[in-house]
Amino acid sequence: MTGVRKAIVVGGGIAGPVAALALRRAGIEPTVHEAYGTTADGVGGAFMLAPNGLAALRIIGLDEQVQAIGQPIGRMSIDDPRGRRLAEFAGVPGLAPSRLLWRTELYALLQERLRQEGIPVTYGQRLVGADETPDGITARFADGSTADGDLLVGADGVRSTVRTLIDPAAPGPRNVGLVGFGGFSDHVPAGSPDHDVMHFANGRRAFFGWWTVPEGGSAWFSNLPHKELMTPAQAREVPAAEWLERLREQHAGDAPAEDVLRRARPDTVVNVGSMHILPKVPRWYRSRMVLVGDSVHAPSPSSGQGASLAVESAVQLARCLRDLPALPDAFAAYEALRRDRVEKIIAQAEKTNNEKAAGPLARTMTRLLAPVALRTFLTPEKMFGPVHRYAIDWDAPVTPAGATTAV
Incomplete structure (x- = not known):
């Protein structure tokens, strides 16, 4: 002891x-x-x-x-700017799904x-x-x-x-040059009745993520490029409606981001300021x-x-x-x-x-290569297995050398 x-x-x-x-x-x-x-x-x-x-x-x-x-x-979908599914993969076999x-x-x-x-x-x-x-x-x-x-x-x-x-x-x-946002929308994209799928859309100009919620509507998140450091307090000085308008401009022409953001409610927008690492x-x-x-x-x-x-x-x-x-x-x-x-x-x-x-060229290449990778060598086990399977053995004794590891 x-x-x-x-x-x-x-x-x-x-x-x-x-x-x-x-x-x-x-x-x-x-x-x-x-x-x-x-x-x-x-x-x-x-x-x-x-x-x-x-x-x-x-x-x-x-x-x-x-x-x-x-x-x-339980599932993740990689979508293109038109809302078409490029690839979908489930979680690591044998593990409970992640929880939002x-x-x-x-x-x-x-x-x-x-x-x-x-x-x-x-x-x-x-x-x-x-x-x-x-x-x-x-x-x-x-x-x-x-x-x-x-x-x-x-x-x-x-x-x-x-x-x-x-x-x-x-x-x-360290500031990573992105400001993070999230919120709710009354819009439910067509063909998305399942609530256990998170969508990752590599849009024409920016990334957009979303999922439907059981209570109705969709939750979403996105990032705006912003090189200067912006604290959460500074970000909140800009009205949520103004940030939302910037996000709509960024995702203009992207499906379903354009429709999701069009019916997003400013009072639900969460702004975390500059993302950092x-x-x-x-x-x-x-x-x-x-x-x-x-x-x-x-x-x-x-x-x-x-x-x-x-x-x-x-x-x-x-x-x-x-x-x-x-x-x-x-x-x-x-x-x-x-x-x-x-x-x-x-x-x-x-x-x-x-x-x-x-930039646009790199984003286009990612969209082209991601489906091939996900259908071939990037399996859920390879992508997430070593991270998600980590489990602490509370009852195992710890040695001074730190020899006891997770299994």
């Missing part, structure tokens, strides 16, 4: 609560400290939880609840589980510093309050304060501080793995702390279990971003 008894978790989004729940299962008492003054109910767009993310949630007892509220996606859900839904589930477990959550505590001693660490917050523990877990997102405390020279998120983080931990989730590995939304990787890392960190009494050993084992996997996925997401931002 680890010598760690109390953990300070900084960040109350997704990775922080999952880390707290996993730490509790590992026998460590966590407290969660959120910078914002209120809960994040109703904030955020849709995202995918892949089979590997669902497997990690099973360890903290939340996979069934997520499957109940999430929309299953809104961030606010997963957030609510996690908050309810924290309450059930009696894990304290405080709001309005923005971390400004940390003081370490041989016996523990004290987190200092902007409101003058403090928290004491044996270690501090940084789950405070891509602009992590904990990351800069660990390494003042640590890189920050986090470069390789040299230091994942120092002394009594360690990073988890987007604070240390943030693939762009193009990966479809952001939330799943955050959940995986939170559970693996708790497992390492459970089995290795010395923090340096636990942190080193955690990094050894995670770094190679997340960096490969981030690299693939960056390649996808480049394809989305490509």
Whole structure:
């Protein structure tokens, strides 16, 4: 059993609560400290939880609840600018389908589980510093309050304060030159009665994704090229109706994007600002501080793995702390279990971003070559198997060398 008894978790989004729940299962008492003054109910767009993310949630007892509220996606369709299907492929054989859900839904589930477990959550505590001693660490917050523990877990997102405390020279998120959007439309494209298919359309000028929802209508997402960094707050300064008009111009002539966006409702548009990717983080931990989730590995939304990787890392960190009494050993084992996997996925997401931002000629070549590749050598197993089949063996002991791996 680890010598760690109390953990300070900084960040109350997704990775922080999952880390707290996993730490509790590992026998460590966590407290969660959120910078914002209120809960994040109703904030955020849709995202995918892949089979590997669902497997990690099973360890903290939340996979069934997520499957109940999430929309299953069992097939993916690659479409051309006219809405014609170029290729379709199912998920990895033998695995449950991925689930689409809104961030606010997963957030609510996690908050309810924290309450059930009696894990304290405080709001309005923005971390400004940390003081370490041989016996523990004290987190200092902007409101003058403090928290004491044996270690501090940084789950405070891509602009992590904990990351800069660990390494003042640590890189920050890098703008990929795209602004991300999503929303609802009253339009249901013809011939699309199935709700388990996600469509990826490589349009004439831009990428467009969509799926039908059981309640009626369609959900959609797209990107606008924008080289300058735009924060979510800056993006929201532009009226949603204006952004929607720009998207309509970008997808003029694309089917079904043109019709979907024509009947899209401005009040449902979600604007996340510039999409970003986090470069390789040299230091994942120092002394009594360690990073988890987007604070240390943030693939762009193009990966479809952001939330799943955050959940995986939170559970693996708790497992390492459970089995290795010395923090340096636990942190080193955690990094050894995670770094190679997340960096490969981030690299693939960056390649996808480049394809989305490509010019007309490159987009045309992609449309021509993709169907052939998908019908021949790019099977679901080859494309997603190594990522989606990852499953953490919670009961297996962790060694200092990080020899225990997922199966």
